[in-house]
Amino acid sequence: LRPGRGLLNGIDTASLQHGLVTTAGVVSHTGVGGFTLGGGYGRLNRKYGLAVDNLVSADLVTADGQIRTVSAEQDPDLFWAIRGGGGNFGVATQFEYKLHPFDRNVFSGAIIWPIEQAREVLDFYGGWYAGLSDDLYVGPAMVTMPDGVSAVVMEVVYAGDPAAGEKELAPLRKVGKPMKDTVTVQDYMVMQTQEDGTWAHGVRSYAKNGMAREFSPALIDAIQNAVVALSNTVSLTTGQLLRTRRARVIGKGLNTFNDPSPIGFRSNALK
Incomplete structure (x- = not known):
């Protein structure tokens, strides 16, 4: 999904057509880029994790002018940083998300x-x-x-x-x-x-x-x-109810790494 054209409504609409879903936010005209880079809370985060937990890869233009595809295998440190660390690591041009079977x-x-x-x-x-x-x-x-x-x-x-x-x-x-x-x-x-x-x-x-x-x-x-x-x-x-078994057990099912993402308040009950 390309952030410049992407709203959360687009993620939900496209994925639900195929019986799939990922965590999107609670206002459908929210932009994909800021939502994802900020962590990404939604009504499904208790079951499937935050948006960053479902991020598989991202295309970034970094400060040196390079176009990079970052993932757990490719530039893993940079991938770790963008999953909740904010928007200062590059200009995100595309996101790839993990999708889950879902009855709409x-x-x-x-x-x-x-x-x-x-x-x-x-x-x-x-x-x-x-x-x-x-x-x-x-x-x-x-x-x-x-x-x-x-x-x-x-x-x-x-x-x-x-x-x-x-x-x-x-x-x-x-x-x-x-x-x-x-x-x-x-x-x-x-x-x-x-x-x-x-x-x-x-x-x-x-x-x-x-x-x-x-x-x-x-x-x-x-x-x-x-x-x-x-x-x-x-x-x-x-209040958004956050605390879940999956949020507490980092790296066992949702996150790619045993090392958690930059989001440091996963054990909190509410946002």
């Missing part, structure tokens, strides 16, 4: 609770997420929408048998009284494009993130306080 009809959607139930929902989540399988991605968010209504949202994607996903998700569905539950078997692209409008080109917004080792009571308090502080502003306070 996935158990996915969102569960939404009134903001008044946030503490109950997040307290449950804090004691529940550590036991989830790598197939299940559940991303918590607290949002204030344009109409001023605030809510707590859990975004769900189960990259496996829908029946197993429904069983694993069942405890979360029993928490509180959700005002909406859209989790069902549906095309993966429904999830992959649902945030495109929120982050549309031209939207004037500010984003900042940090890493958390665990979903602790103190973190829940901080999230709630942030939402209260921004209650008069259209806002989104969200």
